[in-house]
Amino acid sequence: MPADPEAADWLWKWVTENGPQGVPGGVDLSSLDLSGADLSGADLSSSLLCAADLARTRLTGTDFYRSHLQGADLTGADATGACFVRADLDGAVLRGTTLDGADLTRADLYGADARGATLRGARLLGATLLHTDLRGADLTGARLGENPFEVTLDDTTTVTGLTGTLQGPVTLPDTPHPLTGPALEHWLRTHGSNARVVPPRRRA
Numbered sequence: 001m002p003a004d005p006e007a008a009d010w011l012w013k014w015v016t017e018n019g020p021q022g023v024p025g026g027v028d029l030s031s032l033d034l035s036g037a038d039l040s041g042a043d044l045s046s047s048l049l050c051a052a053d054l055a056r057t058r059l060t061g062t063d064f065y066r067s068h069l070q071g072a073d074l075t076g077a078d079a080t081g082a083c084f085v086r087a088d089l090d091g092a093v094l095r096g097t098t099l100d101g102a103d104l105t106r107a108d109l110y111g112a113d114a115r116g117a118t119l120r121g122a123r124l125l126g127a128t129l130l131h132t133d134l135r136g137a138d139l140t141g142a143r144l145g146e147n148p149f150e151v152t153l154d155d156t157t158t159v160t161g162l163t164g165t166l167q168g169p170v171t172l173p174d175t176p177h178p179l180t181g182p183a184l185e186h187w188l189r190t191h192g193s194n195a196r197v198v199p200p201r202r203r204a
Helices: 005-018 181-190
Strands: 123-125 129-133 143-145 147-152 165-167
Touching: 143 147, 143 165
Parallel strands: 123 143, 129 147, 147 165
Antiparallel strands: none
């Protein structure tokens, strides 16, 4: 249930009367039930959506620049081409979420559950992927850039065409130890990725 039913009703009415493009950025939608809404193209930059229910929402081209989505549920949402640059998605549920072509540059995804998500052609440059579950995810053609990449993958994770550089280690359910360095790079190569594994940057 929404933490503030009146706020949820206001948003629904706004979208109905003005379209999602008219939603003002910088709003507090934390804990609201917005499941199934069409917010495609909305400007939700710098907004608070912590623990919001965005399951099955249409978020095509929606702008979440610098927004806070910690613990938000985006299960089955369509966020094709959405902007999550510098967004905080720590602990978010992204199971089955479509993020094809989305820009997640420098986004935080600590502890996010992205099992079965599709990130085909997504930009993940500098995104923080720590304890992120990517089992069954599709990273075809996604781009990395020296990402902290301590994630869980499995043989149903698609990394074909995944490019860029990443740091490990990566956990695989059928291996006794997490993969790092050359072993991780070999696994990526055998699964169709040209991504390179680089050592973590040392703090000055």
